[in-house]
Amino acid sequence: MLKRLVIFIFIVGISVTSVYAIERPQPDDAGANYGGVPAQARLEGLERVWQDFNRCSAAALTMQLSYWREDVNYWRTIDNLNPNSDDVSVRLDEMAIYAEQFGLKSIERSGGTLEIIKQLVSNGFPVLIENGYYDGGNVMLDWMSHNKVVMGYDDNLGVIYTFDSLLGFGEDNLGRPVPYDSLDAIWRPLNRGYFVLYEPEDEPLLRQVMGEQWDLDYNTQWTYEMVLRDLEQPNADSFDLFNLGTTLTALGRYEEAADAYDRARGIGLPMRMFWYQFGTFEAYLQVGRYQDVMDLARNVLGNEDGVEEIYYYIARAYIAQDQPDYAVANLEVALWRNPNFIAARELMDQLQGT
Numbered sequence: 258m259l260k261r262l263v264i265f266i267f268i269v270g271i272s273v274t275s276v277y278a279i280e281r282p283q284p285d286d287a288g289a290n291y292g293g294v295p296a297q298a299r300l301e302g303l304e305r306v307w308q309d310f311n312r313c314s315a316a317a318l319t320m321q322l323s324y325w326r327e328d329v330n331y332w333r334t335i336d337n338l339n340p341n342s343d344d345v346s347v348r349l350d351e352m353a354i355y356a357e358q359f360g361l362k363s364i365e366r367s368g369g370t371l372e373i374i375k376q377l378v379s380n381g382f383p384v385l386i387e388n389g390y391y392d393g394g395n396v397m398l399d400w401m402s403h404n405k406v407v408m409g410y411d412d413n414l415g416v417i418y419t420f421d422s423l424l425g426f427g428e429d430n431l432g433r434p435v436p437y438d439s440l441d442a443i444w445r446p447l448n449r450g451y452f453v454l455y456e457p458e459d460e461p462l463l464r465q466v467m468g469e470q471w472d473l474d475y476n477t478q479w480t481y482e483m484v485l486r487d488l489e490q491p492n493a494d495s496f497d498l499f500n501l502g503t504t505l506t507a508l509g510r511y512e513e514a515a516d517a518y519d520r521a522r523g524i525g526l527p528m529r530m531f532w533y534q535f536g537t538f539e540a541y542l543q544v545g546r547y548q549d550v551m552d553l554a555r556n557v558l559g560n561e562d563g564v565e566e567i568y569y570y571i572a573r574a575y576i577a578q579d580q581p582d583y584a585v586a587n588l589e590v591a592l593w594r595n596p597n598f599i600a601a602r603e604l605m606d607q608l609q610g611t
Contacts, residue, residue: 294372298379299409299418299432300324306331308422314338314347316422317404318355321385321454324408326359341594343563346402346532349387349452354599361454364463366470367504368480369449371437373470374407374417377453380466383408387447389496390423391527400527402447408432445487446496447533448480448503477507495524503536511543531557531564538570542577550574565594569601581608 304323308316315334322329337355338347353363369386377384384407393399409418409432417440418432427433441449455463469475481504487497498521505514518537531537531553541549551574554567568591575584585608591601 294375294379296412305426306422313404313422317385317406318352320406320420321383324383345563356454362457363454365452366476367448367450368483369451375410376466382453385452387450388443389446397527401529402533448500480504495521495526506536506540511540514540515544535566547574547577565591
């Protein structure tokens with residue numbers, strides 16, 4: 258059963274003129290919301306899920322899925338996304354694969370903005386965003402990635418509304434408000450990444466709503482230019498340099514990406530950064546810095562051995578150095594930690610000739 262109701266509130270002067278629920282617009286009508294979004298919108302029908310320890314990704318995806326489907330269970334989502342109890346992170350592409358089991362398609366992009374969020378929400382698409390979170394005195398030790406679902410906004414109050422499995426759902430359980438002017442500070446460290454689910458038949462509508470952002474090449478270049486602007490700001494930091502490396506890696510400019518990552522690491526990054534972001538390993542591999550891959554991997558595993566992606570990149574470094582037996586051993590660990598790790602499975606099959 259689809260849950261597609263959107264609550265719109267239009268403001269004239271200071272008085273509320275109407276509050277009503279509407280069906281999602283059809284593609285030919287989407288331009289009305291795309292070109293001039295309403296002052297307020299809030300999506301209904303999402304299940305509220307409090308997370309288990311270190312399971313915000315499964316909780317956020319469960320909430321996002323529940324907007325589209327009724328047969329969604331948080332614990333089944335955990336079993337699929339985190340099959341090993343020591344798993345500490347989930348990539349967006351893993352979420353996309355799981356959503357396919359429900360007949361849903363997805364799109365993930367970087368370089369998100371408040372306007373993009375408002376366009377999506379006002380057209381009936383909840384938005385999962387990746388953001389940073391820490392509750393402690395030392396950002397380097399306490400910082401972590403955290404996922405939440407944006408399901409509303411209010412221009413008059415200057416807030417987005419979120420379903421947040423750690424911080425809650427607001428006093429009225431209709432969405433936890435996050436001020437517009439606080440959003441970018443928590444979103445920027447993860448390159449302003451966002452993830453949208455949709456019905457296959459809604460793709461024409463979503464394409465129209467997203468406009469040029471639908472095109473991955475355009476979105477990557479957009480993100481690159483956004484990061485360059487961030488780096489011009491007086492408060493530019495290692496997150497911005499890391500985002501530059503990630504975007505240059507996506508553009509295939511690996512030498513420049515490796516340099517940006519080196520500069521970010523030289524300034525300092527939170528301990529957990531490499532639990533969630535793996536572009537550094539890709540850039541180093543592409544430019545032949547295999548020992549740097551190994552050294553960084555050992556550093557990550559010294560703090561947390563539950564990141565299956567690290568073993569995959571170690572395996573690739575061994576392959577590049579013509580040591581397939583060591584590569585197989587690391588892929589076995591990666592697949593033991595997560596049997597659903599498709600890239601590791603494909604590489605293992607390639608090495609074993611199956």
